Amino acid sequence: MANFKINQYDKSRELFARATKVIPSGVYGHLGPAEGNFIPVSAWPFFSEKAKGTYFWDVDGNRFIDYMCAYGPNIMGYNDPDVDKAAMAQAKLENCTTSPSYKMVELAELMVDTVNTADWAFFAKNGNDVTTLAIMAARNATHKKKIIFVNGFYHGVSAVVQKIDYPGILPEDVANNLYVDWNDFDALEKLVAENDGEIAAFISTPYLHGNYFDNVLPADGYWQKVRNLCTEKGIVLIVDDVRAGFRLDTAGSDHYYGFEADMICFCKAIANGWNVSCLCGKDFLRDAVAGMSYTGSYWMSAVPFAAGIANITKMRELNLPSILLDKGKKLCDGLKEAGKNNGFDLVVSGEPSLFYLRIANDDTMMLHQAWIAECVKRGVFFAGHHNHFINYALSDADIKETLEIADEAFKVVKKEHPEAF
């Protein structure tokens, strides 16, 4: 049955042993084995060596068709020649300097021209920088303290966007956070009424793409009702487009779903891996942001600005979101078909360019985890419990290879778990 090579990870393991001596947990955060849900860890590489297009190679020389795309930044393909050419050219001129490069203005102008709701753009480094800024700016603008979050949310790592039971978080840090279920407008309306005059902002991703559960698109009319409620009650509507940004619509995911956010947060895909994030907003919030004490040592570095300009320009020229949606649909349809042919109920949710996978044959996810692991062992980098990402460099041949590996992985899991069929 085994047509595909099974990866070995000896060097990854040696490096991890070194890493645990000098880095807390070895590899922390979402790229690590714990938060990354490497189940079982033996199936996954821990460290990479090089990347190109839709592939990365680990330190053991194994090549992966990468459906995580560095968890989003790789939207054009790793080391895209156009984006990297712009970055390298800028690096020869300047990067981190005392006066910011004029490239910042050019990128801000491009963001305002590209993003539907943007009257201004504020740059930082990570998604967390701009989600936190958006919340603070909403409080500054409204002089209200409460923020509404959607259950299952992730908006970064600042104390205000974490949860009461997370390590290092005090009840006081999240005392003004309110929670509502996704797509439940009646509950949102009730929550707003119960806290009338106290709510600064409602923050949400454009659709529910949390981890561990099927992703859920907005119900018909949901966002339009939310928009009207926020306008009526003076609540700042913040869209966290860090994950979905530029994979649905270059004008912003709010534009894709037919409404206008007051502020929208971007990061991952702006510059195809060059580190820059951006908060865009409407005019009435410009002064609220301008007056804040909010900056960072590398936030005005010119190289990512140059990369961002090249990347956004290329995405617009290509109308990239529609291409990514098409590629994602082709892949997802093939995966579902391969699953069906092998007796697996593979549920695909979310938008095709950010597809989320779940095998629904059992209620434990153990079959799902086994299948994901078998795919990874054969060179298709899927994540067990996170949405995936499509990039422009993914070819039809890559999709074909992925489907062949997925098929083999289904067969292996079926053979090893006859009790489930």
Add this chain to the structure above:
Amino acid sequence: MTDAKTLAYINMYAVLGSLENLCELDPKASALVSDIKPISIGFEVKDGPCATITFKNGRCRMEQGVNECDVKLPFSSCEKFNGLIDGTVTPIPSKGFLHIKFLLDKFTKLTDMLSAYMRPSEEDLKDEEFFNLSTTLLFYTITVAISQIGNHDEIGKFSASHIIDGDVKMSIKGGPASTIHCKNGHLVTIKKAPENPRSIMEFGSMQLANDLFNGKVSAMAQIGEGTIGMFGMINMIDNVNRILDRVGLYLA
């Protein structure tokens, strides 16, 4: 960051409740209560837990309530009951004065033995049998404490409310296993493995489990090493782990 009521529930069900396992697993403990007339001790805590421990035929069993006890120990508050466990409060029975000798003698010996296993010296841990029993008792205490924290501690309740219905299996490879049963955010620990777990967290060895319990190794690094296995509905384990983080606050 902790509260007396939650600690009282932990002290009752996780700490005193481990007497069941002590008598089952340690022949010396069992021998202490094997040649006695059956006796039951009720612990009645105002605004807190109420349970009865019965010693019979060398075994020990804890049940809810104090209606059928031979000796009743009332406590006016959770703080007073917690004082019993940390040795700062001497209880006065409201019923069963004739059995006071059992309390002062055999019951005290049993709780002293339990303390020795719960807070072992490095020297004691060199004995393999002691090491295994100590680790096992700590495991049961911790897994029972998870449910008490999930049901009573304000932050623990937040975590528990995010656990979907079903059974989490917690186990040590080659050692004990417990079930954390979750229904509508309410947790119950059963000191045996579930038949159909929706998620599994397994420590790779008794040594690893003991090292984790005593803070000698990093759980996150061990997950990377593969010596802590996690399978199934990881969001259940994720939230159980958040409660597990709080166990140390209460049992430190």
